[in-house]
Amino acid sequence: MPWLRQISVASSSVGCPILARSLGKSGIPRRSHAWGFLATGILLATIALSSACRIDMHVQPRQNPLSRSDFFADQRSERPPVEGTVARGQLHDDTYFYSGKNGSTPGDYMPFPVTKEVLERGRERYNIYCAPCHSRVGDGNGFIPSRGFSRKPPSFHDQRLQKAALGYFYDVMTNGFGIMPDYASQISAQDRWKIVAYIRALQLSQNATRADVPAGQTVPSLAPQFRGQPGSGATLPVVDSASASHSEENR
Amino acid sequence: MSQIFHRSTNTMSRATIFGAVFVVAALGWMAMEIQRSPYVTYAGVRKPQPVPFSHQHHVSGLGIDCRYCHTSVETSSFAGIPPTKTCMNCHSQIWTNAQLLEPVRASYRSGESLQWTRVNQLPDFVFFNHSIHINKGVGCNTCHGPVDQMPLMYQQESLQMEWCLDCHRAPAKNLRPRDQVFNMRYQQPTSTNPVIVDGQTFMDQMSLGSALVKKYGVRSVGDITSCNTCHR
Structure with missing residues (x-):
């Protein structure tokens, strides 16, 4: 690479000490340096790639709940207990x-x-x-x-x-x-x-x-007032505090 | 020998060296962003499943509670993926000819497991426990996101340690009353939408959260940010 040699010689000649130092004392990069850079690059890339592979600690050789097992024919890690097994506290004698x-x-x-x-x-x-x-x-x-x-x-x-x-x-x-x-x-x-x-x-x-209505309570009792949207699933609606206290009075 | 380069080359070379600092910083920033991005965390990625099960339809559309299928979530570390029989509780009657559900029926006939692809996956060195979070008032959607609006399940959060610690360092900012844990429409208290616990009205999350930390006996921040709380 004659042009590179030219540049480095030139730059050292105009007196840019930092550049000159980075290219070696002679101002001419040696072949071995290039290989060193390449080797370092490959090493870094390998480290970066291998850290993305979640093998060692991320995926440990153990079974998690409902995980797949290649050991058993049905591929289930969950095994049924041996027939007749009674777990502690589960002897259904009552x-x-x-x-x-x-x-x-x-x-x-x-x-x-x-x-x-x-x-x-x-x-x-x-x-x-x-x-x-x-x-x-x-x-x-x-x-x-x-x-x-x-x-x-x-x-x-x-x-x-x-x-x-x-x-x-x-x-x-x-x-x-x-x-x-x-x-x-x-x-x-x-x-x-x-x-x-x-x-x-x-x-x-x-x-x-x-x-069946206890004495003193009005019939029909007032419907409770709900606040905001009803909850999802089995979450009961939130009864408005004002109407809740109202029905308490009626009780 | 005359000068090959103009004097301005000196400035340029200095600027380049100075600029390299920013280039290196930018590279570092990029590495951090990539490490937090869905490319690494899989957040927001809809993974392929044997049956395109819609949480949106079953939760929002039909009003089924989380616990109908995830039965062990309140008592166990593992929320529980329902067995095929739970699907067949209803689908022995509804959509019995749907091609989409053939894997479910095949699994029920043969007794072979449906092999779902795990969506929220933690590394094996993290010992997460659902029941403790449920019982201390952490809502399902605090971590899992708006599951009731997910036609296909995806992981909402990064599930990285900094995300766990974000809440473990200040649990009060996410706690809610226990009876609202499974409510996907729960909203944190505001002055217009207060939350009432034991007759006490709370207008903002921090006051509600700190009251619940006391009420539910949430351990100190020192305890729950200790390494061996999660890494045993």
Whole structure:
């Protein structure tokens, strides 16, 4: 590269010490320098590229939940426990709690006392898992069946279901009924019972008569005022504080 | 031998050396921008899925709660990807002939897993736990973005450590009441749209957030920014 040599000689001759230093004392770049630059460039590029490959610590040789495994034939890392395995605290020895039945007849009592917290939890779980089909008030006019179910779910307020035992609802949630699938894998046993309690509360509230109203409360009670947009999913609408205090006064 | 270069070459060469500082700085800035860009983080990238599942349709359109499918999100580190049976709860009745859903039906018939492509992926050295965030009042859409408006799922945030720390250093700026965690339409309190917790009215996020930090017992910033909170 004679032109490069010329330039470097020229620039050093006009007295630009920094440029001259960068090109070596003689002012002539040696071949080995060029190779050094190339090697450094390749090294830097390799480091930059290899840092983009997330191998070592990013993807560790272990199984994450539901990750794919090439070890097992079905490619699932989640393995079913050996048949007959009982996890700690899951020996289902309380048969009524886990089946809702005494023998083969559904029982009509709750396996634990119903408190306000139980009903609130039941309402929350009902609104998540049941309301899409059964509707928030349990009349069977949920939104999902209207999209093309062959049959609508029954209303909880018809004669048959009003008389049905508590254990019957639990059994349907656990094992399914008709076109309704079972919800045993989605809702825990404890929560299924809480939903049972809430269904009974819905049946009472939706079919209350004037005689059920405590003395001193106006009938019909004022509808609560909601503030802002309703929440999505099972999130209950926010009751306006003004109307909430109003209904407190009525109570 | 006469001068080959004009005197102005001196100025030019100095300016070039001076300019190199800016070039190097710009290169550094570019590297940082690229490191934060979707090219590296995959934020906003719609990855291919076996079935083009629309969260927008199922959440906004049908009003299904997050927990209907992601059942373990409140109690486990992992939110849970629903098994094929959860799809079939409804799709054994609705859209039973849709070609789009054939992979779902095939999976249900054969018992083979649908192989979804993971969207929100953390490195294996980060031990993220959904349940603790849910129970301390971090909303779903705080991290996952407007899932109810995503026809195809994508990762909203960078999921980089600086993003995690941004909230861990000041948790109050994102907390909301527990009963609003799954509300995709929740809005932070303003003077016109206050949030009421335990009868107390909050007009701005910082006062609500600090009250919730106390109420839910969120650990100190020192604790939750400690390395071994996330890297164990």
